[in-house]
Amino acid sequence: MDDVAWTRTEMLGPEAPPASAVGIVGWMRANLFSTWLNVILTVAALGAIWLLASHIVPFFAHSVWNASSYSECREIVARTWGEGASGACLAVIRERWKQFFFGFYPADYYWRPTLAFILMFVALAPVLFSSLPRKMLWFSAIFPGVAYWLLWGGSIFFPIAIYLGFVAGYVAFRVAERGPSFLPPLAAAVVTIVWWLFIAGPLANLLPDIGLPAVQSKQFGGFMLSMTIGVTGIAFSLPLGVLLALGRRSDMLFVKWISVGFIEFIRGVPLITLLLVASFLLNIFMPPGTNFDIILRVIIMVTLFAAAYMAEVIRGGLAALPRGQYEGADSLGLNYWQATRLVIMPQALKISIPGIVNTFIGLFKDTTLVAIIGLLDPVGLITSIRANSAWNGIVWELYGFVGFMFFICCFGMSRYSQYLERRLRTDRH
Amino acid sequence: MADTHPVDASDLEPVDKSALKVSDQVAIEIIDMNKWYGQFHVLRDINLTVRRGERIVIAGPSGSGKSTLIRCINRLEEHQKGKIIVDGVELTSDLKNIDKVRSEVGMVFQHFNLFPHLTILENCTLAPIWVRKVPKKEAEETAMHYLRKVKIPEQALKYPGQLSGGQQQRVAIARSLCMKPRIMLFDEPTSALDPEMIKEVLDTMIELAEEGMTMLCVTHEMGFAQAVANRVIFMDQGQIVEQNEPREFFNNPRNERTKLFLSQILGH
Numbered sequence: 001m002d003d004v005a006w007t008r009t010e011m012l013g014p015e016a017p018p019a020s021a022v023g024i025v026g027w028m029r030a031n032l033f034s035t036w037l038n039v040i041l042t043v044a045a046l047g048a049i050w051l052l053a054s055h056i057v058p059f060f061a062h063s064v065w066n067a068s069s070y071s072e073c074r075e076i077v078a079r080t081w082g083e084g085a086s087g088a089c090l091a092v093i094r095e096r097w098k099q100f101f102f103g104f105y106p107a108d109y110y111w112r113p114t115l116a117f118i119l120m121f122v123a124l125a126p127v128l129f130s131s132l133p134r135k136m137l138w139f140s141a142i143f144p145g146v147a148y149w150l151l152w153g154g155s156i157f158f159p160i161a162i163y164l165g166f167v168a169g170y171v172a173f174r175v176a177e178r179g180p181s182f183l184p185p186l187a188a189a190v191v192t193i194v195w196w197l198f199i200a201g202p203l204a205n206l207l208p209d210i211g212l213p214a215v216q217s218k219q220f221g222g223f224m225l226s227m228t229i230g231v232t233g234i235a236f237s238l239p240l241g242v243l244l245a246l247g248r249r250s251d252m253l254f255v256k257w258i259s260v261g262f263i264e265f266i267r268g269v270p271l272i273t274l275l276l277v278a279s280f281l282l283n284i285f286m287p288p289g290t291n292f293d294i295i296l297r298v299i300i301m302v303t304l305f306a307a308a309y310m311a312e313v314i315r316g317g318l319a320a321l322p323r324g325q326y327e328g329a330d331s332l333g334l335n336y337w338q339a340t341r342l343v344i345m346p347q348a349l350k351i352s353i354p355g356i357v358n359t360f361i362g363l364f365k366d367t368t369l370v371a372i373i374g375l376l377d378p379v380g381l382i383t384s385i386r387a388n389s390a391w392n393g394i395v396w397e398l399y400g401f402v403g404f405m406f407f408i409c410c411f412g413m414s415r416y417s418q419y420l421e422r423r424l425r426t427d428r429h
Numbered sequence: 430m431a432d433t434h435p436v437d438a439s440d441l442e443p444v445d446k447s448a449l450k451v452s453d454q455v456a457i458e459i460i461d462m463n464k465w466y467g468q469f470h471v472l473r474d475i476n477l478t479v480r481r482g483e484r485i486v487i488a489g490p491s492g493s494g495k496s497t498l499i500r501c502i503n504r505l506e507e508h509q510k511g512k513i514i515v516d517g518v519e520l521t522s523d524l525k526n527i528d529k530v531r532s533e534v535g536m537v538f539q540h541f542n543l544f545p546h547l548t549i550l551e552n553c554t555l556a557p558i559w560v561r562k563v564p565k566k567e568a569e570e571t572a573m574h575y576l577r578k579v580k581i582p583e584q585a586l587k588y589p590g591q592l593s594g595g596q597q598q599r600v601a602i603a604r605s606l607c608m609k610p611r612i613m614l615f616d617e618p619t620s621a622l623d624p625e626m627i628k629e630v631l632d633t634m635i636e637l638a639e640e641g642m643t644m645l646c647v648t649h650e651m652g653f654a655q656a657v658a659n660r661v662i663f664m665d666q667g668q669i670v671e672q673n674e675p676r677e678f679f680n681n682p683r684n685e686r687t688k689l690f691l692s693q694i695l696g697h
Contacts, residue, residue: 181524327505328542332556332608333532335524342555346546426545426588 055086062087065094069390092391093401096381100401103221103376109153112212113224116150119143120231128416144235151220151228153212161200168195181336182252217295221376223405228295229377230364230409233302237363238356240303241310242349246340248315259311266308271366274301279373298370306363313359317352318344350424357417361410368406378402441628441656444635451659454481456612456643457502462511464494464501471497472508473667481611484644486654486675489664490690495647498664499614502645503534516611532560535605539617541597543589549576549600550585553607561608568607575603579633595626599633606637613637615646651695655679663687 020026032042062081067073073089081087093100102110123143126136145159169192176187220228247259266274278297286292321344329339349356371380382398385391457479464472472494479485487495500506501513504520504527513520515530543552553572557563563571576582579599581592589597598618605613615634619627631653638644638657648654654661654675661678663671663686671684679695682688 322540324538324540324542325544327538328544330505331503331531331534331536331538331542332604333528333560334556335528338559342559343544347544350546424546426590 059086059088063090064088065090067091068095070392070394088400089394089397092385092394092397096385099381099385100222100378102224103381104219105215105221105224106219109213109215112150112153112215116147117224117227119146119150120227128420144232149211151215151224152217153214155204155207155209156211157207158200158204161204162196164203165192165195165200168192168199217293220295222378222381225295225370225375225377226364226367226406229299229302229367229370232299233306233363233367234360236299236303237306237310237359240307241314241359242345244307244311245314245318248311249318263308263311266304267312271302271305272369272372274305275369275373277301294373294375298373298375302363302366305366306359309359309362310356313352313355314348316355317348317350320351321347350421353417353421353424357413361413364409364413365406378405441631441652442635444639444656446657446659449482449484449638449641449659451483452481455479456481456483456516457645458512458514459502460512460514462501462508462513464497464506464508464510471667472501475511475669477662477669479612479643479645481643482641483660484638484642484658485646485660485662486658487645487647487662487664488649488651488654488690489670493664494667495664496616499536499616499645499647502612502614503531503536505536528560532556532608533611535608535610535613537598537601537605537613537615537618539620541589541594541601541621543597543601543604545589548586548588549581549592552589552600553604556604557607572603572607575606576600578606578636579603580629593626594622595629598622598626598630602630602633602637612643612645615644615648617647617649619648619650649694651679651691663690665690 020029033039058081062077062085064073064076064087067076067089068091070089070092073087073091077085077087077089098107098110102113105113120143122136123140126132126134127140142163145163149156149159169188172191173184173188176184244259244263247255248263250256250259275298278301279294282292282297325343325347326339329343334342368377368379370377371383374380376384379402382402385398386394455478457477459475459477462472462475463470475498487498489495497506501508501520502515507522508520516533518526518530520527520530543549544555547555550569550572553575554565554568557568557571558565573582573585576585579602581596581599581603584592584596584600589600592600602618618634619630622630627650631650634644634646634653635657646653646658658675660672661675662669663678663682663684665686671678671682671687673681673683678687679691682691
């Protein structure tokens with residue numbers, strides 16, 4: 001019988017991989033030409049790319065920027081590139097770009113939405129990048145008020161009165177803290193809402209009217225309108241979604257039923273019906289004479305709609321957390337809100353990032369639905385531009401431009417979410 | 430669980446048990462406690478008095494209710510009948526009492542339950558800062574003190590996912606100690622560890638025992654029980670079947686079920 005005893009006398013050191021497995025050649029061999037089928041697919045794909053490019057590249061290479069109508073565009077293309085050549089008529093973008101960005105906002109005040117747009121990035125920066133100083137978050141907190149004031153104008157005291165509602169709510173929270181644990185959040189919510197409904201308005205009217213000239217909601221339009229609805233919806237749907245997700249998992253039956261009912265109802269209804277309700281029906285239920293701003297109504301509906309989806313996405317994240325995380329937090333004596341805020345939510349939200357960003361992107365694109373209820377968002381503007389006799393018949397350029405602008409925003413969100421996922425990964429050496 | 434790796438008592442640092450004092454003060458008192466999961470009667474008429482400084486090992490076959498018992502002591506599980514009094518505070522549905530007890534009672538879990546999104550240091554300072562309202566700097570000093578004690582101060586800025594199982598469990602012990610608990614509960618702290626790492630965790634627990642910590646341990650490490658415990662409790666079918674000081678327990682088990690259990694886990 002053979003001797004099975006064997007012992008290694010020295011350990012092996014690491015060696016470099018073979019040259020054919022690394023570098024560009026190695027990559028191409030592995031990914032493009034590994035089998036005959038793979039070679040055929042690679043060649044076919046290259047052919048398809050060539051075919052597409054041979055149509056798209058001339059279309060943009062022949063583009064016309066200076067023209068006052070679609071027919072003039074076509075004449076220029078035919079004259080320069082010969083009969084039958086195709087070329088993009090980008091002159092329409094050149095002529096209407098202000099409208100695309102600002103709608104019918106008074107041209108003298110274009111600086112206001114522009115400034116609000118720039119400040120938005122300042123406000124977003126500390127939220128998106130944790131390496132920035134935390135004090136910047138104070139600006140993020142006041143930004144919604146500043147942006148509202150810049151966009152709509154009016155008395156500066158109106159946004160301030162709204163913000164005082166939060167202060168009132170906080171005071172109510174502290175006062176109620178001695179009571180049972182459900183009381184403080186309830187008291188804070190009730191006091192804040194009462195303040196907004198009955199005190200904020202009269203208080204602002206009482207104070208002198210210092211501020212910017214007012215701009216009506218019906219003058220809003222274009223990307224500015226999409227941004228206003230989209231960004232506000234995004235900002236409010238996440239916290240609301242978190243609360244609904246927690247509510248749905250709550251032990252308190254009443255809270256649970258309300259959350260489930262809300263989520264299931266809103267999710268079960270098309271967004272367009274909610275927008276139509278916001279547009280036509282809501283005023284019927286309001287006391288006569290109330291002027292409930294149409295953009296505000298739309299924002300509320302879009303936010304509620306996205307929040308219902310958000311709640312389910314976050315519930316998925318919560319369900320993915322092992323029970324041990326709850327027990328670990330409980331065993332250290334953290335109370336419910338501390339455990340939720342410090343241990344559970346950071347992890348649940350991290351798990352849900354792809355779904356959350358998915359909902360954000362969906363919400364942002366859904367803002368184009370407001371065209372149906374007569375608001376002039378970019379898609380609504382296209383319809384009105386094409387109705388103009390000068391630009392009648394133009395399609396690709398307008399939808400392409402609007403699509404491209406939306407793509408930039410949505411692709412940006414997608415890239416950010418991938419960056420965030422990488423940064424929050426803590427299980428690697 | 431038959432697939433445990435019992436550490437021989439002789440592997441562990443010897444403990445001079447006579448030096449460990451048990452005071453007359455009562456730390457935990459459990460009176461006629463019963464618990465049900467739905468219709469299933471998991472814990473039946475549990476009576477147990479733990480005095481300050483006691484080191485109790487709870488053993489028993491799986492499903493005997495030993496984990497459930499210690500999880501009742503910090504109300505991770507609710508009991509339906511009887512009384513549990515921890516440090517003079519009776520556990521009822523009053524949330525404030527529950528949080529008070531939990532902040533005084535440390536718990537170490539089989540699967541560590543560290544918070545993976547926080548660094549080791551943040552894991553250790555979280556509860557002191559938010560529950561005890563300790564200033565951040567002071568909490569960090571305390572945390573480093575206990576991390577040195579469990580011999581991993583150099584890992585403070587890493588994340589739990591970057592540590593080995595044994596290191597994670599030692600962090601979990603340090604995290605509990607940072608709350609300066611008066612009682613420590615261990616729920617199978619070495620069951621999820623590789624054999625090479627069991628000893629480092631047991632050594633940490635022994636050190637803790639030598640400092641007079643009141644400890645309740647659910648474990649299959651009979652070597653640890655022999656070296657450290659002043660009382661071994663054997664449970665079966667939700668009941669305490671036998672309890673004794675370790676030498677008598679291992680050499681002279683009286684109950685048939687205990688004898689069978691010991692012959693199975695020590696037999697090979």
